[in-house]
Amino acid sequence: MTLRPNNLHVYNTLTRSKVRFEPLAPPAPPANRRAVGMYVCGPTVYGDAHIGHAKSYVSFDVIVRYLRYLGYNVRYVQNITDVGHLTDDADQGEDKVEKKARAERIHPMQVAEKFTRSYFEDMDRLNVLRPDISPRASGHIIEQIELVKRIIERGHAYEVGGNVYFDVASWPQYGRLSGRSVDEMVAGARVEVAADKRAPADFALWKRAEPGHIMQWPSPWGMGYPGWHLECSAMSMKYLGESFDIHGGGIENQFPHHEDEIAQAEAATGKPFAKYWIHNNMVTVGGQKMGKSLGNFITLKDVFQKWDPMVLRLFILQSHYRSPLDFSDEALGAAKEGLARILGLSERVVRVLMQWPGGQSYPIPRPSDDRPFVVEARRRFGEAMDDDFNTPLAIAAIFDFVREANRSIETQTLSRDFLHSIYYALFDLCEELLGLRAGTSAAASQYVPALVQILIDLRNEARAAKNFAQADAIRKRLDEIGIILEDTKEGTKWRFK
Numbered sequence: 001m002t003l004r005p006n007n008l009h010v011y012n013t014l015t016r017s018k019v020r021f022e023p024l025a026p027p028a029p030p031a032n033r034r035a036v037g038m039y040v041c042g043p044t045v046y047g048d049a050h051i052g053h054a055k056s057y058v059s060f061d062v063i064v065r066y067l068r069y070l071g072y073n074v075r076y077v078q079n080i081t082d083v084g085h086l087t088d089d090a091d092q093g094e095d096k097v098e099k100k101a102r103a104e105r106i107h108p109m110q111v112a113e114k115f116t117r118s119y120f121e122d123m124d125r126l127n128v129l130r131p132d133i134s135p136r137a138s139g140h141i142i143e144q145i146e147l148v149k150r151i152i153e154r155g156h157a158y159e160v161g162g163n164v165y166f167d168v169a170s171w172p173q174y175g176r177l178s179g180r181s182v183d184e185m186v187a188g189a190r191v192e193v194a195a196d197k198r199a200p201a202d203f204a205l206w207k208r209a210e211p212g213h214i215m216q217w218p219s220p221w222g223m224g225y226p227g228w229h230l231e232c233s234a235m236s237m238k239y240l241g242e243s244f245d246i247h248g249g250g251i252e253n254q255f256p257h258h259e260d261e262i263a264q265a266e267a268a269t270g271k272p273f274a275k276y277w278i279h280n281n282m283v284t285v286g287g288q289k290m291g292k293s294l295g296n297f298i299t300l301k302d303v304f305q306k307w308d309p310m311v312l313r314l315f316i317l318q319s320h321y322r323s324p325l326d327f328s329d330e331a332l333g334a335a336k337e338g339l340a341r342i343l344g345l346s347e348r349v350v351r352v353l354m355q356w357p358g359g360q361s362y363p364i365p366r367p368s369d370d371r372p373f374v375v376e377a378r379r380r381f382g383e384a385m386d387d388d389f390n391t392p393l394a395i396a397a398i399f400d401f402v403r404e405a406n407r408s409i410e411t412q413t414l415s416r417d418f419l420h421s422i423y424y425a426l427f428d429l430c431e432e433l434l435g436l437r438a439g440t441s442a443a444a445s446q447y448v449p450a451l452v453q454i455l456i457d458l459r460n461e462a463r464a465a466k467n468f469a470q471a472d473a474i475r476k477r478l479d480e481i482g483i484i485l486e487d488t489k490e491g492t493k494w495r496f497k
């Protein structure tokens with residue numbers, strides 16, 4: 001597929017500006033496709049995913065979907081952190097996965113496996129496409145050790161008694177991403193400083209395993225385990241090359257995590273690491289930061305008890321990924337109504353087509369061209385997405401489109417081509433790009449009317465053969481699943497209860 005014309009601009013945290021998106025790789029023959037490498041920091045798997053994860057991964061999912069729609073050949077890598085992430089997010093504290101394992105009296109790898117599965121289960125329900133590669137930190141210890149060796153060789157890290165630290169003083173570019181000075185960063189982090197560090201800002205690349213530490217590996221510096229930041233530098237470069245296009249993650253990880261990733265990678269290779277840094281904002285609850293200790297921690301499994309995952313998805317996309325999102329039941333209620341309006345139009349179009357004289361062919365054919373208001377909706381949608389993935393504006397364009405389409409259906413003489421055009425605008429923009437789907441995908445739900453018609457035909461055949469018991473059974477069983485049959489002069493019609 002060749003690249004669609006676009007004017008995509010993205011906000012790059014590294015330069016603090018919105019810039020034209022230009023991938024590193026030149027277009028590749030024969031199809032003029034351009035490769036895009038994208039890495040997003042994945043979850044630390046020691047508990048169920050919460051609404052903050054949903055905002056992050058739904059946002060990056062739509063970014064990947066839009067890049068692919070434009071024709072970019074995206075390789076999307078998102079890691080699974082199963083070792084080395086300590087409880088204070090820096091160099092002190094206990095490994096989060098090991099701590100959970102101790103509390104549950106199971107092996108750390110059981111914890112990691114359980115919550116990796118739980119994470120993907122929740123993301124599947126949110127219709128977040130799986131990353132192309134989901135590398136585990138514990139599966140890339142060799143790559144991480146090799147990276148530490150390169151950093152030491154180039155004079156940017158030092159070993160003390162089995163610990164290896166990055167020498168921040170040797171790396172003047174440190175602080176470029178977060179825009180903070182080393183002093184500010186040290187003061188802001190408020191971490192307990194390990195006694196063996198040369199300077200408080202130095203961070204661990206490799207940690208010596210204390211007695212009783214389960215997840216540990218042999219290394220040139222003795223038994224130990226990698227520092228949390230190391231895995232992302234090692235695994236992104238393994239699968240995307242030493243320089244790649246997009247690195248994404250939560251705004252709270254700009255420092256120290258992403259700052260350290262850049263230092264490690266560039267100190268080892270001497271090349272620029274990621275070209276574009278994209279950061280999504282956080283979720284608040286009642287205006288408060290969400291946290292386990294604050295008691296306002298909401299897991300996705302809790303949300304899904306009450307709300308359709310697609311309602312949460314629409315709610316997330318109705319704010320910009322760089323804006324904070326305040327979670328409340330009222331706001332989700334509004335999103336539920338919005339979702340019903342969009343999906344209602346899709347169902348309505350399919351129903352009208354179903355009752356069309358002469359029937360409808362499946363799959364629904366793509367129209368040769370679109371009516372002006374459909375063209376306008378697609379244009380507005382693309383313009384919004386080109387402006388740093390502005391999903392709230394794109395969704396506003398869809399709501400205007402839904403209103404206009406409903407009005408046209410009510411007031412105009414309809415053609416099948418016109419209905420097909422509405423159907424595919426909804427399919428392309430809402431389902432394929434925004435990932436909003438009805439209970440089943442639109443591709444599958446278009447068959448519902450056809451299946452009901454088959455049952456109506458069988459019932460009529462039963463009646464013609466005077467098999468009234470069979471005919472009644474068909475009507476009764478459809479009624480049980482919420483589909484009503486009505487016999488009229490024009491034949492049998494159906495509707496949802």
Ligand SMILES: [Zn+2]
Nearest residue numbers: 041042232257
């Ligand atoms: Zn990371």
